[in-house]
Amino acid sequence: MSANNQPHPVDGARSGESAGAPDPSRSTLAGVAKRAGVSVSTASIAFSGIGSIATATRDRVLQAAAELRYFGPDPRARSLRQGRSGIVGVVLEDRVIHSFRDPMTIAVLDGISQELGNENGGLLLLTSTGIGESSIQSAVFDAAVFLGCSPRLTRSIEVMRQRNVPMVAIEAQHFDGVLSVALDNREASTRLAQHVYDLGHREVAVVALPMDALRQLRPLTDEIVADATTAVSMDRLAGAREVYAGLGGYVAANSSSDDGFAAGLLLLGGADVAGGAGGSGGAVGAGAGAGAGSSRRGRPTAIIAQSDLLAVGVIRAAESLGLRVPADLTVVGFDGARIEGLSDHDLTTMVQPATEKGRAAGRAVTELLAGGHPPDVHFACTLHPGTTAAPPPTAPPTARPTSPVPTST
Amino acid sequence: MSANNQPHPVDGARSGESAGAPDPSRSTLAGVAKRAGVSVSTASIAFSGIGSIATATRDRVLQAAAELRYFGPDPRARSLRQGRSGIVGVVLEDRVIHSFRDPMTIAVLDGISQELGNENGGLLLLTSTGIGESSIQSAVFDAAVFLGCSPRLTRSIEVMRQRNVPMVAIEAQHFDGVLSVALDNREASTRLAQHVYDLGHREVAVVALPMDALRQLRPLTDEIVADATTAVSMDRLAGAREVYAGLGGYVAANSSSDDGFAAGLLLLGGADVAGGAGGSGGAVGAGAGAGAGSSRRGRPTAIIAQSDLLAVGVIRAAESLGLRVPADLTVVGFDGARIEGLSDHDLTTMVQPATEKGRAAGRAVTELLAGGHPPDVHFACTLHPGTTAAPPPTAPPTARPTSPVPTST
DNA sequence: CTGTTAGCGCCTTCAC
């Protein structure tokens, strides 16, 4: 009889604990209660403070606890019983290292943690590695925040929903039952492109953020766009294409200045060099339908980078080729990351409230956990004019058509 | 009778769940078993795969689960029963934002996550906010990694020890029962200082990493050193002082180029300006005992920054004052962070294997959880000569005493 | 103010 359970078979069994049995059944609330001569529930109250208890009794309990070196309830048991662990899961799209290298991600994480204030227990970092997804389904947390995640999470989301785990998605596509915190990526991108257009640029290329799981620097093709799964880059591209229809360029492997540099070289040197460091095909200049004006597909006079990191790389590439920014080349970014080391440049970019996004997500989580039904949140970007955008070298300085350029396709 | 427990009082009670009761007692393994016409234990086997089960039976169970939208065991219950949650806690000294801005911390985190591979469940980020410490004591995790933490964690460590939670400390002081992963900070720092010395520098100042909880840029005083709680900065200082006895300078508020910049201005402009932007007292030059050679406490000819970020800031400060690096000023860092945007400079620094540190910690955690007793780990730094260190403008190029300079105190 | 009682959801030894 009596199925003897030993959930902690580590000690005696495995390792050769040399010291004299430091764990003859780890002290438990029951043990403390017994030693203090009270019932477990009373002891529980002594620790949680929930319910009333005589000071004397509590002292007795606490002293017994001290003697037994009992420091408080086991978090695991507590979380089972209460149905709450205090942990908020943050699901990152990428390997941790990539996420951490992106100042926007970091800002968002900081915002979340600001609002959650670690009184909740902490942030559990998870990654959606695609296959398996196991960790996200088997991890202990009360609420989940998805950070720019792809639709492959569908199943995990279903599981969470079934478990009544509130979910918030930042910059992801819409999922039913998942609160959305997002940016006006498309509109902002249009505004930025319009800014470039108004300066007179007609030969323009884009360096886009990754659009799918395949992390590789390559020319932006229709297939890639068609199969894209990343909302942010898609929206930013769509926005720019409202001004520059058919805008072409490169897709980066990730948001890094190294990738921006490589793409920049391809775009700026590639026109002549043809087949530089990896990109096989074309996709330079204003791509398919170069807007009104010169249809000559020469070197672009402006490059729209979908992130500031990429933009920084592009600027470096330009300078390494002897081009001056913005005199010879206009470069604009996106994010407002305030990347240091840009020498004298003040990057022209769309500033997004990254930390605020995180804070909003954190607040939403709090409300959801309290049973509320907060609404979706939208943020707007603001144009930072900066000093890296100027009229093209040879263009008419005052062209100002505000309507989209028609596609030539 | 029958104390009716409802650990999840959220639904009906609080929020006005309008939809038709999506959670009439969330599906559980017992429910699945009943529906499949088997016992719970059999159903459990169907999910865990541990134990033998007829294929037909398993299919029946899985189908029943699908029908009930049961997606697998509840992580909370599982973790209580098994005594394992799969979560590894990472305790950061600072607010998340500070940690995330430090490339070394990020590299370490990446190393940890590489080795833990998220099959374990994920990294739980916790911060040692000093007061309370509650979150670390009440959070669910199986093992803890402390990242450069101060001794204020003593109590939390005691709790973890009592709970049999394996602990690994990276770059922290020694704690009993906590596996240590560390760097030869002191020795490396000495080597770097010697390098500077060998170049002929005698007027030297340090920009130190924070030494205690008070995050504020201020002159390095004896009190600060005496009360220091951060092992890394202490060790690096001690190492440098073996070459430059009594080395003085500033303590930064955190490892950032902004702080480096501010400290740089104080050190380089401060000698004349006296009381520039906040630092009241002296602490410039080679401090108390300016080493052999000129005892004139003028502007330093070399600045030893305790991190690359700080060094970058110092370089910017120097250049903003019209000083050329390294012709007019030698600047050395520590870390090997490869910070971008340093223009043409290649920072002279001690390169530390940060990712490796994280990996080692991750591996140690794995072994400890498996019941092993892995040893402490030590890593060495390598000097990267770089291009930001050169002989001082007016110094004899070939001074080469290898023994420490005696203190004048 | 304290004790009793009934599980949270699952796993696991033991018997069949």
Add this chain to the structure above:
DNA sequence: GTGAAGGCGCTAACAG
């Protein structure tokens, strides 16, 4: 290959 039961450690109703 499957079923039956005990309990991980704790908390929340209720009764006294």
